[in-house]
Amino acid sequence: MSNTDGLTVPTYEHVVAAHERIKPYIHETPILTSTYLNGLTGAELFFKCENFQKAGAFKVRGASNAVLGLSADQEELGVATHSSGNHALSLSYAAGRRGVPCHVVMPRTAPEAKKDAVRGYGGLITECEPSTSSREAVFAALQQQTGANFVHPYNDPRVIAGQGTCSRELMSQVDGLDAVIAPIGGGGMVSGCCLTLSAIAPEVEIYAAEPEQADDAYRSLKAGHIIAEDAPQTVADGLKVPLKELTWHFVSNHVTDILTASEQEIVDAMKLTWQRMKIVMEPSCAVPLATILKNKHVFAGKRVGVIISGGNVDLAKLPWM
Amino acid sequence: MSNTDGLTVPTYEHVVAAHERIKPYIHETPILTSTYLNGLTGAELFFKCENFQKAGAFKVRGASNAVLGLSADQEELGVATHSSGNHALSLSYAAGRRGVPCHVVMPRTAPEAKKDAVRGYGGLITECEPSTSSREAVFAALQQQTGANFVHPYNDPRVIAGQGTCSRELMSQVDGLDAVIAPIGGGGMVSGCCLTLSAIAPEVEIYAAEPEQADDAYRSLKAGHIIAEDAPQTVADGLKVPLKELTWHFVSNHVTDILTASEQEIVDAMKLTWQRMKIVMEPSCAVPLATILKNKHVFAGKRVGVIISGGNVDLAKLPWM
Numbered sequence: 001m002s003n004t005d006g007l008t009v010p011t012y013e014h015v016v017a018a019h020e021r022i023k024p025y026i027h028e029t030p031i032l033t034s035t036y037l038n039g040l041t042g043a044e045l046f047f048k049c050e051n052f053q054k055a056g057a058f059k060v061r062g063a064s065n066a067v068l069g070l071s072a073d074q075e076e077l078g079v080a081t082h083s084s085g086n087h088a089l090s091l092s093y094a095a096g097r098r099g100v101p102c103h104v105v106m107p108r109t110a111p112e113a114k115k116d117a118v119r120g121y122g123g124l125i126t127e128c129e130p131s132t133s134s135r136e137a138v139f140a141a142l143q144q145q146t147g148a149n150f151v152h153p154y155n156d157p158r159v160i161a162g163q164g165t166c167s168r169e170l171m172s173q174v175d176g177l178d179a180v181i182a183p184i185g186g187g188g189m190v191s192g193c194c195l196t197l198s199a200i201a202p203e204v205e206i207y208a209a210e211p212e213q214a215d216d217a218y219r220s221l222k223a224g225h226i227i228a229e230d231a232p233q234t235v236a237d238g239l240k241v242p243l244k245e246l247t248w249h250f251v252s253n254h255v256t257d258i259l260t261a262s263e264q265e266i267v268d269a270m271k272l273t274w275q276r277m278k279i280v281m282e283p284s285c286a287v288p289l290a291t292i293l294k295n296k297h298v299f300a301g302k303r304v305g306v307i308i309s310g311g312n313v314d315l316a317k318l319p320w321m
Numbered sequence: 322m323s324n325t326d327g328l329t330v331p332t333y334e335h336v337v338a339a340h341e342r343i344k345p346y347i348h349e350t351p352i353l354t355s356t357y358l359n360g361l362t363g364a365e366l367f368f369k370c371e372n373f374q375k376a377g378a379f380k381v382r383g384a385s386n387a388v389l390g391l392s393a394d395q396e397e398l399g400v401a402t403h404s405s406g407n408h409a410l411s412l413s414y415a416a417g418r419r420g421v422p423c424h425v426v427m428p429r430t431a432p433e434a435k436k437d438a439v440r441g442y443g444g445l446i447t448e449c450e451p452s453t454s455s456r457e458a459v460f461a462a463l464q465q466q467t468g469a470n471f472v473h474p475y476n477d478p479r480v481i482a483g484q485g486t487c488s489r490e491l492m493s494q495v496d497g498l499d500a501v502i503a504p505i506g507g508g509g510m511v512s513g514c515c516l517t518l519s520a521i522a523p524e525v526e527i528y529a530a531e532p533e534q535a536d537d538a539y540r541s542l543k544a545g546h547i548i549a550e551d552a553p554q555t556v557a558d559g560l561k562v563p564l565k566e567l568t569w570h571f572v573s574n575h576v577t578d579i580l581t582a583s584e585q586e587i588v589d590a591m592k593l594t595w596q597r598m599k600i601v602m603e604p605s606c607a608v609p610l611a612t613i614l615k616n617k618h619v620f621a622g623k624r625v626g627v628i629i630s631g632g633n634v635d636l637a638k639l640p641w642m
Contacts, residue, residue, distance in 0.1 A: 030374065031352055051599040052353065113596070271636060275434070278372040278632030280599040311599030315592060321642060 007040055007246055011159040014201035015164035015192075018065040022162060025064045025097055026054050031173050038204075041292050042300040046174045051281045051311030055093040057086035058189055058309050059153070062162030064129045066151040067094040075100050080148035082106070082128070084138045085114035086238060087153035088311050094124030105139045107131075111314040112235070131231040132242065144273070145196070154188030155244035163192030165300060168266065168317050172307050177204055179299065181288040182307035184208035185239035186245030186256065189309060194254035205256040207298075209288040211236045211266060217243055217251065220259040226262050235319050237264050238284035259298075261290035267319045269293060280311045283319060322450075329566055331478040331535035333520035336485035337514075339386040343483060346418055348384045352494050355599050362613050363621035370486060372602045372632025375416040378407035379510055379630050380474070382482030387472040388415040390479055395452070396421050401469035403427070403449070403460045406435035407559060407631050410472035413444030424469050426460045428452075432558070432635035440478050452552040453563065475509030476565035484513030489521070499527055500620065502602045502609040503628035505538045506560035508568030510630060515575035526577040530609040532557045532587060537581040538564055538572065556584050556640050559631065560615050561604035580619075582611035588640045590614060592601065601632045604640060 023161035030045045050058035066080060078101030081091050088104040095102035102123045106115060118125055128138035143150055150158065166189065167180060180190045180197065190208045190212035195205045210218050214229075214232035220243055243251060261269070270286035275277065285308045290300050292306070338601060353368045370377035388400060399422030402412050409425040416423035416459050423444045427436060428451035440448055449459035464471055473480065487510065488501060501518065503510045511529045518525050531539050535553035541564055549563035572579075582590070591607035594600065606629045613627070 035375075056599065274601050274636055278377065278601040280595050280601055315595055315639075315641065318636075318639075320636065 007249055008063045008157050009246070009249060010161040010195060010197060014157070014161035015168060015196055018061070018161040019165040019168060021068050022061060022064040022165065023053070025033070025094065026060055027052060028169055029053050031170070032277055032279070034277050037289070038087050042296050043292065045292070046177070046304065047277065047308050048166065049172045049279065051273050051279060051285065055090045056117070056310055056312040057090060058163060058166050058307070059086045060093055061092035061165050062093040062159030062188060063087060063090035065149060065162030066156065066158040067098050067100065067101045070100070072150060074149045075187050077146065079151050079171060080103060080104070080139070080143050080146060081153060082135045082153050083153045085110050086312055088118045088123060088314050089121065089312065090123035091151055092118050096122045103142055103146055103147065104149050105135055105142060107135065108206055110180070111312070111317070113314040114312055116256065117312065132228070133230055153187035153241070153245045154191070159188055160195060160246065160250070163188050164196040165192070166307065167193040167196040167275045167305070169194070171201055174303070174305060175304050176303055177201070178302035179205040179207060180307070181209055181292065181307040182285045183236070183239055183287045183309055184210050186241040187217060187243045187251050190255065190306060191247045191250035196249035198254050199275050206254055206256050208251065208258045208289040210258055211239055211287060212260045212262050215260050216239050218260050220248065221251065221255065221258050234286040236287055238267055238282060239287065259291035261274040261287055261294060265290040265294060270321050280307070280313060281308050282310050285309050323380050323591060325582055328565045328570055329478050330567070332481040333485070333514060333516060335478070335482035336489060336517055339382070339482040339589060340486040340489060340541065343382060343385040343387050343486065343570060346415065347375050347381055348373060351492055352491070353598055353600070355598050358610070363617050364613065366613070366627050367498070367625065368422055368598065368627050368629050369487065370600065370629050372600060372606065373628050376411045377631055377633040378411060379484060379628070380407045381420070381482030382416055382486050383412035384408060384411035384472060385415040386483030387414065387477065387479040388419050391421070392485045394451065395470045396625070397471045398467065400472050401425070401460070401464050402474060403456045404474045406431050406633050407633055409437060409444060410633065413442035414440050415420060417443045420612050422469065424463055424467055426456055426463060428456065432633070432638070433632055434635040435559045438633065453549070454551055468544070475507035475512070476567045478567065481508055481512045481516060481571070483568065484510050485517040486513070487628065488514040488517040492517070492522055495624070495626060497624055498522070498626050499623035500526040500528060501626040501628070502528040502530055504557070504560055504605045504608045505531050506605070507562040507610060508538060508564045508572050510533065510628060512568045512571035515571040519575050527575055529572065529576050529579045530612040531581050532560055532608060533577055533583050536581050539581050541569065542572065542576065542579050542604065545573070550631070557587055557608055558604040559603060562609065580607055580612035580616055582615060585587050586611040586615060594642050600629070601634060602629050603631050603634050606630050
């Protein structure tokens with residue numbers, strides 16, 4: 001890891017090492033295309049389906065890299081995290097594969113499907129209020145009590161190196177991409193894209209897509225420093241968390257632009273994807289398509305990789321019902 | 322085509338010819354697997370995802386084979402059919418690709434999503450009552466009026482040869498299958514499996530899965546002759562139609578067994594697949610998994626190909642809401 005401004009920044013070598021380490025525990029997820037959506041957008045879209053990933057989301061890449069890299073001493077005390085859902089699920093899955101305890105702090109408002117799945121993988125849940133401040137306070141107490149190794153959902157070099165394996169796979173599956181677009185919450189996936197693409201394909205543009213109602217990353221990029229919201233409200237429940245130092249490092253240095261979409265645009269894009277591509281995916285994953293539909297001039301004629309980040313949605317509470 | 326008991330029966334050579342003909346117009350659909358569902362069933366399941374097929378269902382294979390084989394004279398008058406949905410959609414798609422008119426009779430109760438999609442592909446809809454008798458009467462009048470070439474949804478050698486390309490692909494994608502299971506309505510897909518597997522892999526068992534509430538194929542197989550119901554009611558709306566002479570020929574000669582599942586078992590299996598495999602599929606496609614879960618002793622330890630036949634579901638009317 002190189003040290004930049006006091007940060008421990010992972011390099012592309014860490015992505016390659018992470019890929020070797022986690023390969024037996026993850027899927028190489030397929031790429032799907034849709035003639036209909038290409039016609040509608042004027043771009044050539046290649047959907048990287050991390051909704052088909054182990055534990056239902058890309059986050060298993062970073063979580064597995066962190067868990068598999070623990071020392072023998074760390075292993076005994078286990079891991080701990082706070083997460084709006086998929087990181088909790090992924091860390092529980094990864095910890096379960098290695099047989100180490102996994103403590104997770106989750107907002108009490110997180111989808112029941114996600115809580116059930118965390119418990120199904122053996123994760124131990126402590127609930128907090130649905131705000132960043134409450135989450136951090138509850139977590140601090142838990143960590144002090146257990147001594148577990150903190151695996152931050154995104155502001156952790158091990159996690160970012162793991163997420164970087166997704167765009168590494170994508171580049172090996174699709175030739176000649178002009179751009180990649182991914183949803184942005186805390187910025188873990190986008191940072192992984194920045195890390196990998198800046199090393200192996202610096203000509204590829206990197207776009208981040210964010211809900212208008214949780215547009216802290218967009219405002220951060222425009223302002224030139226991190227702006228955090230405490231408790232934004234959006235249907236894209238995976239994208240409510242703010243950037244942190246390490247993800248800000250990657251976003252501020254490598255992201256071409258951050259585009260935003262309204263709640264209705266996100267729900268419409270989600271329904272359109274379910275209808276036309278026949279895949280179950282979370283509202284968060286629809287934000288990239290929503291922003292492409294809204295900014296056709298940016299993507300027209302380009303070959304665009306679109307990261308479908310996860311599929312852990314509560315089927316009893318679909319946003320168009 | 323060989324002539325058996327007055328029937329024109331397609332052979333495996335027709336499947337190979339159909340495959341060459343339709344390849345530019347269809348997807349080679351992917352195989353998905355689920356560690357969770359393997360654990361739950363004790364079998365090794367390979368899901369052949371025809372929900373990702375062009376026009377959203379396997380039926381585009383048979384429809385394309387029929388349309389692409391029309392003579393110049395037939396082409397001018399176009400094609401016509403009656404269908405509960407996916408065949409109508411597929412024939413409209415295939416006819417649109419060749420630029421010939423496509424007339425379809427659909428029950429007025431068919432999902433709006435399917436009707437909209439037929440119109441979207443340029444198909445011309447005439448509505449009938451939701452019974453086999455009404456459908457056949459309305460269709461006879463339409464055919465007389467237009468002179469269009471009748472492409473039956475399943476009782477047509479061109480269609481069965483086209484459907485046979487699905488199991489041909491499956492066998493090239495997965496080694497050492499012990500069994501294949503597909504939903505059965507009129508029997509087009511199952512007949513295609515029988516045609517292909519009896520020729521290239523006669524050791525593979527062929528199971529058909531049917532709703533208890535529309536179990537006419539099951540009762541036919543037990544009785545040794547076709548038993549037809551006029552208007553069965555089931556959530557698996559693609560499986561309400563009866564066997565006909567040509568599909569009965571294949572089913573009676575090659576199917577190992579027909580297994581049935583209740584409405585609740587079908588809905589539970591559908592929801593389980595959406596949750597765990599993150600794919601949008603129709604209730605009909607859940608019938609095979611429902612019967613596997615109910616008959617674990619039949620499939621335990623076996624490598625089983627499971628045909629996911631289509632994904633054209635009305636997202637505003639999901640059966641667990």
